[in-house]
Amino acid sequence: MPAISKKRWEVRHSLAYRLSDMLSVGSMTGTVGTTSLESRNLTPQDANLLVGSELTIYSGAPLGESRIITSASVYTAPGSMGRVWFKEALPSSPSAAGFEVHRKHRAAQYNEAINAALRGAQRSHTFSKRDFSNILGARLRNGTFHLWANGTSSAPDSWTLYGTGGAVARESSLIYQGLYSARITADVMTTTGLRQSIPDYMRFSGKTVSIYAKVFCATADQVRLVLTDGVTTWNSDYHNGNGINDMKLESKTLASAITALTISVEILGGAGSISAYALKFWDSLGADLYEYPIPSGYRWIRRLWQEGDVDNTFVPIPDDWWYVMNEGIGTTRQLRFHEPVFSPTNGKVLMIEGNAYPTEPTDDSDTIDIDPEYVVLQAGADLLMSVDRPGEQAMASRWRDAALRLGQKSQVRMPPNAKRVEDM
Numbered sequence: 001m002p003a004i005s006k007k008r009w010e011v012r013h014s015l016a017y018r019l020s021d022m023l024s025v026g027s028m029t030g031t032v033g034t035t036s037l038e039s040r041n042l043t044p045q046d047a048n049l050l051v052g053s054e055l056t057i058y059s060g061a062p063l064g065e066s067r068i069i070t071s072a073s074v075y076t077a078p079g080s081m082g083r084v085w086f087k088e089a090l091p092s093s094p095s096a097a098g099f100e101v102h103r104k105h106r107a108a109q110y111n112e113a114i115n116a117a118l119r120g121a122q123r124s125h126t127f128s129k130r131d132f133s134n135i136l137g138a139r140l141r142n143g144t145f146h147l148w149a150n151g152t153s154s155a156p157d158s159w160t161l162y163g164t165g166g167a168v169a170r171e172s173s174l175i176y177q178g179l180y181s182a183r184i185t186a187d188v189m190t191t192t193g194l195r196q197s198i199p200d201y202m203r204f205s206g207k208t209v210s211i212y213a214k215v216f217c218a219t220a221d222q223v224r225l226v227l228t229d230g231v232t233t234w235n236s237d238y239h240n241g242n243g244i245n246d247m248k249l250e251s252k253t254l255a256s257a258i259t260a261l262t263i264s265v266e267i268l269g270g271a272g273s274i275s276a277y278a279l280k281f282w283d284s285l286g287a288d289l290y291e292y293p294i295p296s297g298y299r300w301i302r303r304l305w306q307e308g309d310v311d312n313t314f315v316p317i318p319d320d321w322w323y324v325m326n327e328g329i330g331t332t333r334q335l336r337f338h339e340p341v342f343s344p345t346n347g348k349v350l351m352i353e354g355n356a357y358p359t360e361p362t363d364d365s366d367t368i369d370i371d372p373e374y375v376v377l378q379a380g381a382d383l384l385m386s387v388d389r390p391g392e393q394a395m396a397s398r399w400r401d402a403a404l405r406l407g408q409k410s411q412v413r414m415p416p417n418a419k420r421v422e423d424m
Contacts, residue, residue, distance in 0.1 A: 015379055019383065025099070035088075042074050046074070051070065052069065054066055055068075055086065067090065069086055117403075129297070129353075129354060131295050139289070146179060147295065163187065166186050186274050186275075189269045191269040194278060215244070216243060222238065222276075225247050226264040228261075230259030234252050287344070297359060300354050300419060302417065306345065333422075
């Protein structure tokens with residue numbers, strides 16, 4: 001990560017300020033309807049200037065909604081509030097809404113300019129990246145709930161949410177080893193959970209399997225682990241409701257003609273709205289597993305670490321115990337351990353440390369991977385070039401030159417001991 005990290009909305013705000021296009025920014029403080037918004041922050045502008053500008057809600061609810069202001073009345077005296085109206089109703093009344101107002105460029109144009117700057121930097125810039133998604137000796141993928149390609153309120157990678165009315169969200173305040181956990185919330189009456197199916201299940205017919213998880217819950221007798229092979233379903237003991245439990249289902253012999261192999265953590269329905277935090281999940285199926293997928297985006301790997309015997313510690317894995325398998329363009333790169341010198345310790349998190357390409361944010365809360373000042377300069381130059389005025393064109397040239405100089409200073413070269421994942 002860059003020394004100063006910023007979320008997408010922060011970079012967009014910085015860019016708008018630099019372009020003199022932040023007409024107003026603030027929070028909703030009054031009673032509103034779905035076709036208006038009221039705030040004491042609507043103070044510095046003439047009402048006519050606000051009309052025709054775009055208002056976007058960047059925090060709170062309804063998140064991400066944008067509307068063109070059709071009329072406005074601004075702050076006039078202490079204690080009063082400004083109000084803006086729009087023709088198309090919002091899907092709901094704003095709640096704890098943070099808003100921004102622009103006139104020169106729309107929020108979507110700012111976001112695309114930011115994305116374009118990041119795409120252009122992908123071959124010349126990298127950022128330091130740590131991945132915790134692999135667990136040694138486990139066939140389950142993303143057992144630490146580290147990867148969320150579909151967004152922070154959709155099921156994490158490799159997992160499926162089930163249960164009508166249930167929800168899942170990425171959580172960073174309650175974790176085990178890594179950066180995130182999965183907060184599962186059940187509807188009042190519906191059993192809800194996260195499940196993962198092992199794709200090559202037939203190879204485990206007749207085998208004995210155990211599954212383990214670290215789960216946090218404050219409600220007793222409502223959360224359990226579930227294992228099914230399509231013939232038999234096994235349930236673990238219930239979570240005791242006392243913080244983090246080490247949950248397990250041990251030594252279950254699978255049928256000789258299994259039709260599935262699915263592992264779940266679930267909250268029973270019928271006991272009200274309950275949340276549980278899945279922190280870590282693994283199985284015993286990978287005792288002979290020496291290959292692990294490298295998440296997309298890595299340019300090179302500097303070092304591998306294995307979870308230690310004490311919480312929140314990692315120990316380095318010697319560089320000559322592993323290598324990167326590059327087997328063709330478009331294939332998923334794999335880490336491969338040398339069998340004579342390394343035996344996977346079941347249930348230990350594997351940390352991959354290296355440098356990765358910058359990725360495009362999909363949400364305003366996503367962090368920009370590289371120096372935000374470079375992104376502001378490059379995106380600003382693109383936006384200025386889109387305005388057909390000599391003064392804007394000259395400023396765009398200055399911004400682009402500044403971005404080039406900053407980009408040259410911030411480039412990182414691959415260290416001698418690193419192992420290449422993707423070609424330059």
